[in-house]
Amino acid sequence: MCKLWLAPLRGVTIRAFREVFTEAIREAGFVGAFAPFIPANPGIRVCDRLLADLEPFPRDVQPSLPLVPQVITKHPDAMRTLLRAFRERGFDRADLNAGCPFPMIVRRGRGSGLLRTPDLLEALLAAGCEEMGPGKFSLKVRLGVESPDDLRALLPRINRYPLAALTVHARTARQMYEGEVDRARFAEILAESANPVIYNGDAELERLGDLPDGVSGVMVGRAFVRALGARADADALLRAYVARSREELCGDVPVLGRMKELVSYWCAVPRWRRLWSVVKLCRTVDELLSLVN
């Protein structure tokens, strides 16, 4: 059975989420989580608030689940500075985001835009492997930007670096997060990668057996967050998430925003689908809490 990793979902699988839902994360069989990306830009100090999101989880309970911090950048030197900050915080692994599909990010040559600049991608891989050490730096990537063949063409260059893993979201950036995953292309990458390959894209937790042999891991994000809504303790967990978020955030607006984002994932469950039409209109956290058990 290959290893199950929690996907980074910016604004969703954040520290407070990882803490409140630790037991559900463990029960689902995850061996660890990738944290949402932190940008690295030249001349800009690493933001303490973003680094503070990287606490091991659960707090005060051993053993904690491994957390892999992630960087998004096109600047090798700025990335090195951020990787050093990760190391100072006790992390011995880090991941580079070459998968983000948002047009503004791609146009600026970051995220999946790195697939268009192979020399720069290599410079980042070289810097990452040197800074973290062999087998301690990983790459999360799409099949391509427009074409699903981009990654395959780059693979001989990526294979030069001793990565902890190559996580492949088996869609192009153009597809964003919807549409068919390309399992055939994924299987080609798997066969030709010199590094361990993690599958990402459409894995439902109960269908992991369908993946090709040789996959070293599976990364799951949205399916796990959606499944939380079907748990018998979903209401209690939502209340705990509100309480934890109130400790961290100032005022109702950001707490409410966080809860609405979570509940929007739970609409596959009929009860939450019915509640969602009211939840999305709530203007205070107390209004939202009055709707749940």
Ligand SMILES: Cc1cc2nc3c(=O)[nH]c(=O)nc-3n(C[C@H](O)[C@H](O)[C@H](O)COP(=O)(O)O)c2cc1C
């Ligand atoms: C709201 C949202 C935020 C995301 N944030 C990140 C991120 O910070 N870093 C990253 O590598 N991928 C990010 N992704 C992509 C996911 O990690 C994952 O590749 C994608 O959702 C497909 O996997 P899934 O269907 O299992 O969720 C994000 C996706 C979503 C929907």
